[in-house]
Amino acid sequence: MNAVTSQVIGLDPRAFATAFPFHLVIAADGNVIQSGSVLGRLIPELAECGPFGESFAVIRPAIEPEFGALVARCEALFMLRARAVPAMMLKGQMLLLDGEQAMAFLGSPWATDLVDLEGLDITLRDFALHDPIADYLFLLQTQNTALADARRLADELAQLNRELESRVQERTRDLAAAQTQLVEASRRAGMAEIASNVLHNIGNVLNSVNCSTGQLERHIRVSAAAEVARLAELFHQHQHDLTDFLSQGERPRQVAEFLCALADRLGRRERDMAGELAYLSRHIEHLKAIVAVQQSHARGAAVIEQVAVADVIETAFQFTRAGPDSEAIGVAIECQCTVVEPVSMDRHRVLQVLINLVKNAYQAVKFAPVPDKRITVRAFESDPGRLSISVADNGVGISAENVIRIFEHGFTTRPDGHGFGLHASANAAAEMGGRLHCRSDGVGRGAEFILDIPISRALQTAA
Amino acid sequence: MYGLVNKAIKDLIISEFGEDTWKTIRTTAQVPVDSFVSMESYSDDITHKLVAAASDVLDMSTDEVLEAFGRYWTTYTARQGYGHYLRMAGNNLAEFLANLDMLHGRVSLSFAGLAPPSFEVSDVTERGLRLHYFSHRAGLAPLVKGLLEGLGELFNTAIEVHHDRVRGTGNNADNAIDHDEFVITYLTS
Numbered sequence: 001m002n003a004v005t006s007q008v009i010g011l012d013p014r015a016f017a018t019a020f021p022f023h024l025v026i027a028a029d030g031n032v033i034q035s036g037s038v039l040g041r042l043i044p045e046l047a048e049c050g051p052f053g054e055s056f057a058v059i060r061p062a063i064e065p066e067f068g069a070l071v072a073r074c075e076a077l078f079m080l081r082a083r084a085v086p087a088m089m090l091k092g093q094m095l096l097l098d099g100e101q102a103m104a105f106l107g108s109p110w111a112t113d114l115v116d117l118e119g120l121d122i123t124l125r126d127f128a129l130h131d132p133i134a135d136y137l138f139l140l141q142t143q144n145t146a147l148a149d150a151r152r153l154a155d156e157l158a159q160l161n162r163e164l165e166s167r168v169q170e171r172t173r174d175l176a177a178a179q180t181q182l183v184e185a186s187r188r189a190g191m192a193e194i195a196s197n198v199l200h201n202i203g204n205v206l207n208s209v210n211c212s213t214g215q216l217e218r219h220i221r222v223s224a225a226a227e228v229a230r231l232a233e234l235f236h237q238h239q240h241d242l243t244d245f246l247s248q249g250e251r252p253r254q255v256a257e258f259l260c261a262l263a264d265r266l267g268r269r270e271r272d273m274a275g276e277l278a279y280l281s282r283h284i285e286h287l288k289a290i291v292a293v294q295q296s297h298a299r300g301a302a303v304i305e306q307v308a309v310a311d312v313i314e315t316a317f318q319f320t321r322a323g324p325d326s327e328a329i330g331v332a333i334e335c336q337c338t339v340v341e342p343v344s345m346d347r348h349r350v351l352q353v354l355i356n357l358v359k360n361a362y363q364a365v366k367f368a369p370v371p372d373k374r375i376t377v378r379a380f381e382s383d384p385g386r387l388s389i390s391v392a393d394n395g396v397g398i399s400a401e402n403v404i405r406i407f408e409h410g411f412t413t414r415p416d417g418h419g420f421g422l423h424a425s426a427n428a429a430a431e432m433g434g435r436l437h438c439r440s441d442g443v444g445r446g447a448e449f450i451l452d453i454p455i456s457r458a459l460q461t462a463a
Numbered sequence: 464m465y466g467l468v469n470k471a472i473k474d475l476i477i478s479e480f481g482e483d484t485w486k487t488i489r490t491t492a493q494v495p496v497d498s499f500v501s502m503e504s505y506s507d508d509i510t511h512k513l514v515a516a517a518s519d520v521l522d523m524s525t526d527e528v529l530e531a532f533g534r535y536w537t538t539y540t541a542r543q544g545y546g547h548y549l550r551m552a553g554n555n556l557a558e559f560l561a562n563l564d565m566l567h568g569r570v571s572l573s574f575a576g577l578a579p580p581s582f583e584v585s586d587v588t589e590r591g592l593r594l595h596y597f598s599h600r601a602g603l604a605p606l607v608k609g610l611l612e613g614l615g616e617l618f619n620t621a622i623e624v625h626h627d628r629v630r631g632t633g634n635n636a637d638n639a640i641d642h643d644e645f646v647i648t649y650l651t652s
Contacts, residue, residue, distance in 0.1 A: 114547030124551045124569075125562055138548060139573050142502055145467075145544050149501045156498055 019128055022090060024105040025097070026052045030067045033102070038126045043084045056080045059089070070094055070103050078105065088120055108133050114141060193409060194294070197424035201290050201352050204359065205283050208319050212280045219273050224266050231258070279318065286319065289348040305347045309379045309387065310337040312347060316354035320362060330373060331365055337379040339387060343455040349428045350389075350453070353436065356421040357391040357449045363414065364395025364447060386434075387455045392448035398440035406438055429453060464510045465577055466499035471539040472513050473499070475532060484520065492516035501543070504576045507600065526605040533609020537617050549617070556618040560584050560594055560647075580607075591648040593627070597641070604629065604643045611647060621650040 011019060017037055024046075025034035032055060035046040045055060053065035060079040063069040074094040082088055092107015108127060111117050114137050127134045238245035246252060292303065313335060358375070365373035375393045382388040398406060405411050407426040412419035422436075429436040434453030440446065476485045489497065492512040499505065514532070518525045541549055552566050553559030560582070567579040580598035596607050608624050615622040625646045633639035 114551065117551065118547055122551065123553055123558065123562070124548075124565060125553075125558070129565070134551075135569050135572055138569055141544055141548060142573060145501050148544065153498055153500070 019130070020106050021126060021128055022092075022108045024052070024056075026067060026070065026103045026105070028067055028101050030065075038122070039090075042088070042121065043082055045084060055084065056082055067103065071096065071100060074103065078107065079110070080105065080107075085120065087116065111137060112140065113137075193420075193423075196420045197427075198290060198294055200420040200424060201355075202287060204355055205286050205290070205319065209280060209283045209287075212276045212283065215276045216273055216280075219269050219276075224262060224269070227258075227262060231255075282315075282318070286348075286351070290352070293348050293352075303346060303348065304344050306342045306344055307347045308342050309339045309389070310335070312351055313337060313354060313377055313379060313389070316351055316358050319351075319355050320358045331362065332372065332374045334374065334376045336377070339379050339381055341457060343387060343457055345387070345453065345455050346432055349432055350451070353425040353428050353451050354389065354391070356425045357451070360421065360449070361391050361393040361395065361447075364393045364397075366395070368395040368397075368444070368446075370394055381455075382452060385454055385456065386452060388450055388452045390448055390450045392446065394446040397443045397445040398438065398447050399443050400440075403438055403440055407436070425451075464505055464507050465501065465574065466503045466505055467501040467540070467543065468510055469496075469499040469505060469513065470501060470543075471536055472510070472517070472532060473497075474539060475535045476517060480521065488513065488516045488520045491520055502574065504574070525602075529603065529605035530609035530612075533606040533611070534613040534616070536606075536610055537613035541617070556614055556620045556622070556647075557584075557587065557592060559614060559618065560592065561587075563594075589649075591622075591646065594645045594647060596643045596645065601630070607643065608645065611645060623648045623650055 013034075016023070021036040021038040023034075023036040024032055024039065027033045030051050030053065031049050032046055032052050033049055035043070040046050043055060052067070052070075056065055057080070058065050058070075058078065059081055061073045061076045063073055074096055076094075078090075078092055078094055080090040080092075082090070089110045090105075090107045091110035092105055095104040095106060096102075097104050108131050109117060109120070109122065110133070117137075124134050235242060246255060317333065317335075358377075361375045365375065373394065375391065378388075378390045378392075380388055402411075402413065407422050408419070409423040410419040411423070426436045429451055432453045434451065436449065436451050439448045439450070473485055473489075476488060492509075492515065494509050494512055496505075496509070514525055514528050517523070518528050521528070523531075537549070540546075548566075549559075552562045561584050563582040563584075567581060571577060571579050578599055580596060580600070580603075582597070583595040584592055585595065586593040594607075594611070596604065604626060608626055611622070611624045615624075625648070626643065627646045628640055628642075628644035630641065630643045631639050
């Protein structure tokens with residue numbers, strides 16, 4: 001308080017007019033007796049000192065434009081509209097002057113957009129420098145510009161996003177095309193693998209068929225017809241004295257012995273040939289089975305049968321029996337089967353695996369420099385419901401690194417091998433829900449292959 | 464310098480010389496930004512690089528580029544939403560120039576980080592006036608010259624702008640003047 005001088009300084013009319021270019025002074029009789037320079041310029045009729053209500057409408061507060069009402073609500077925020085310039089809204093406050101004999105309105109044009117002031121003939125200079133309205137409008141414009149900026153950036157982003165999206169779609173299409181090619185390529189590879197597997201198995205069987213037909217051919221080539229024909233010719237020459245001819249000297253005994261020997265030989269050959277034909281039809285049966293297995297592959301189903309494990313093993317040896325030199329190389333075969341009751345399994349698949357294993361074992365012992373070539377097959381239930389068939393030999397053996405690769409497609413150590421057999425056998429084991437694995441103590445120390453598959457006896461008849 | 468300036472340079476180059484030229488200039492200037500935010504403050508360096516690159520690519524002097532940019536600036540800002548504001552700053556060229564300093568003062572109020580130039584008008588006669596240009600940035604006088612010419616077009620006033628006194632010149636270092644002065648003469652037909 002004491003810092004301020006006792007003299008009170010107010011605004012003289014000239015300073016007042018400069019500070020408030022939009023002010024009004026209303027006398028107690030309701031007439032506008034003074035106005036700011038800019039307001040006076042915008043509304044020339046104010047010079048006539050007419051009634052306030054004729055020139056202005058009070059928008060806020062909701063009162064009549066009468067002096068008494070203005071006094072009563074002089075604390076309120078006032079918004080006035082000039083009747084002559086309806087586009088202009090004045091915002092401000094009322095101030096009582098001269099012991100309530102006059103009322104001053106202090107304010108300035110209000111707008112929320114510069115456009116609102118467009119055409120009002122107001123320049124920035126018309127606002128008092130202390131009046132922040134112009135800055136407020138500038139800020140508003142800046143905010144609008146920033147918003148427009150944000151919209152533009154969002155549009156640019158959306159455009160980039162669209163470009164990115166279409167590029168992703170393009171890449172996805174490329175990928176899908178590549179995927180299709182890949183699927184096609186792997187389908188072809190799969191078909192090729194199946195084909196080589198089938199050919200391999202059929203080749204095995206055809207080998208046996210070939211041997212059987214060779215045997216039959218040999219039997220037929222050494223014909224007994226010539227000897228029968230010689231006897232018939234003799235009988236023909238002596239048709240008129242056949243009784244005498246046959247009863248002379250040793251002839252009865254000789255003829256009888258000859259016929260007996262012939263009958264014996266023919267009988268033996270018939271049995272041999274019947275045996276070979278039986279083999280042959282079994283081979284053909286197996287060929288049919290291979291085809292059936294492929295058809296069931298195509299249908300995705302396996303053929304489960306009730307079989308005796310020992311029979312399957314024996315059949316596998318019968319198929320490989322006629323393999324090249326199998327008898328000549330003198331291999332001791334030992335077979336131990338502890339699974340006596342028939343079990344349910346995919347017989348033909350198991351058979352294919354065993355044929356491959358037995359054939360490989362023959363090959364292994366064939367080239368091994370061991371005096372007692374031996375193949376041992378053991379069948380046993382390794383766990384309840386699991387059948388293990390082990391095919392072991394004391395042949396050439398497998399190096400440690402090859403034990404790992406031996407089931408790979410195309411892997412072989414034999415010059416005439418294709419690498420299909422073990423690969424297909426391992427696949428077949430896996431398809432049956434089992435596995436095929438291999439053990440060897442190394443080169444020259446034999447090998448053992450173990451087929452391990454699930455079995456069941458559920459189909460066994462109770463009666 | 465705020466982004467609006469860089470945006471205006473980009474806009475000018477694209478509208479006059481095409482999108483490809485802008486890309487070349489931006490690459491030459493090694494300016495990684497392409498989308499300038501109007502009210503963001505950018506390093507002056509970016510603007511200088513863009514002007515220098517435009518001068519190289521368009522085979523114009525830096526002063527010519529700045530003058531062209533100055534002429535473009537008025538119509539550009541008017542299009543960017545500041546047209547009403549510009550119109551409110553004066554009803555004729557003389558009134559506008561008299562308000563120019565206030566205009567820039569108000570801009571600096573709203574954007575504390577920006578350092579807009581300052582102007583002063585003197586020697587106002589019926590034939591013309593003298594405009595004093597103060598800036599902490601050097602070398603932008605040609606831009607002001609172009610700006611004044613652009614304003615002449617905006618107010619339909621034919622003028623001649625003469626860069627009468629150049630900052631930093633003088634008889635010796637002691638009395639070297641600290642600002643530029645332009646004499647604007649109205650051309651009457």
